[in-house]
Amino acid sequence: MTISPLEDLTMVHPLKLASLFIVFGLTACGGSSSSSPASSPTNNSASQNTTASTTTTSSTTSSSDTSSTAPAATSVTYELKFTQTWERTTFPTNYPNGTHFSPMIGLTHNDQGRIFQRDSTASAGIVSMAETGSKTLLKSEISDIQNLGNSSYLIDEAGIPNGSKSVTLTFEASQTYPHLSIVSMVAPSPDWFIGIDSLLLFNDNQWIDEQTIQLKVYDAGSDNGATFSAADSTADPQTPITLLNSERSDTDFTEGVHFNSGEHIGFITIKRMQ
Known part of the structure; x- marks a missing residue:
């Protein structure tokens, strides 16, 4: 009977293979965990920029309204x-x-x-x-x-x-x-x-x-x-x-x-x- 390399690896080194799968699993979980906090600051930054832009526009409008004068009386x-x-x-x-x-x-x-x-x-x-x-x-x-x-x-x-x-x-x-x-x-x-x-x-x-x-x-x-x-x-x-x-x-x-x-x-x- 012919044994495939993977099967051979499973048979010969069952403990090593199990350890290898655990490492792969931890690595995958670790990547997912680290990417989530990274995306959160990016979204916050975008939100802050939008707020600042709105505030500036509002301030400009307010300043313009304050400086404008009523038309002179006829x-x-x-x-x-x-x-x-x-x-x-x-x-x-x-x-x-x-x-x-x-x-x-x-x-x-x-x-x-x-x-x-x-x-x-x-x-x-x-x-x-x-x-x-x-x-x-x-x-x-x-x-x-x-x-x-x-x-x-x-x-x-x-x-x-x-x-x-x-x-x-x-x-x-x-x-x-x-x-x-x-x-x-x-x-x-x-x-x-x-x-x-x-x-x-x-x-x-x-x-x-x-x-x-x-x-x-x-x-x-x-x-x-x-x-x-x-x-x-x-x-x-x-x-x-x-x-x-x-x-x-x-x-x-x-x-x-x-x-x-x-x-x-x-x-x-x-x-x-x-």
Whole structure:
């Protein structure tokens, strides 16, 4: 009878073969046991990476939401306070009796709605306001500006009476009409006035919260008078609007302010109302 090598091995070395099978069994069990812990950290790592990615995205979104700002209001309301600093002690030369400012008039408007401009000829409405303090013609001109679609809000308020220091008013502005222009006669005077020309209230997608504007004195160019109480002397031809310049014996003004100290005749403070 022929015996196979395996059978021969079984017969000859039964104890060795049994031992060999035990070793193979232990080796197989050991491999399976060691591979299971190895796969577990890999899965945990993947899970942690996913969590970190989600957290980062959430953080980025949160940061973006925090830094974003709400759209600017379409329209806002401002408080305007006009304070005069025109005093005999600071402007002593030819200082007139009965000093005051005429009732204020103005508007909020777009780029095309301005009512006066330095180095340009004054309108009939500005001339009337600067010479007499009357608002009638200028109100008519502002009405024309509104009819052309260049303004929506008229400012028609009181001035600073003799003996008072300030006057306060409110007005509305919108993103469509973000400029402010306002004027008042310096009285008495031939044709002099103070004013703001096209102050931009809405810029870089935000409204100005508060601003103070120092006022200079303008000469409307319609009267040749050189002193505050000069008699009427119509300028023919009419000259462009300029800052007030005069001889020292006439007034203390050069380029619309005190020639020596730079003192202004008054100031306007505007503050956005919440």
